[in-house]
Amino acid sequence: xxxxxxxxxxxxxxxxxxxxxxxxxxxxxxxxxxxxxxxxxxxxxxxxxxxxxxxxxxxxxxxxxxxxxxxxxxxxxxxxxxxxxx
Numbered sequence: 001x002x003x004x005x006x007x008x009x010x011x012x013x014x015x016x017x018x019x020x021x022x023x024x025x026x027x028x029x030x031x032x033x034x035x036x037x038x039x040x041x042x043x044x045x046x047x048x049x050x051x052x053x054x055x056x057x058x059x060x061x062x063x064x065x066x067x068x069x070x071x072x073x074x075x076x077x078x079x080x081x082x083x084x085x086x
Contacts, residue, residue: 001042001054006032008051009044016084031056036067037081045085053085 001009006024014021022030032042037058045053059078 001039001044005044005051009054012051012086013054013084016086031082047086054082055080056082 006027010022010024010027013027031037032039037056041055041057043055043057044051057078057080059076
């Protein structure tokens, strides 16, 4: 995912989640700026030049995490936080 993909992801997100819409500002704050979800875990699916899916995932490397709030049972575990596909 690149910064150029943000508007396309939000457009498709809002189509899939009409009761939980997101704005660009909220998406950036909650998804892109969360230090526990590094940028290489944000992936987009593209079909014929159009964004049709998105996933935000992480696999913790160790316990604390970037925010220092991880628990022992979080060590080396993966999480998919957000996912959708058209």
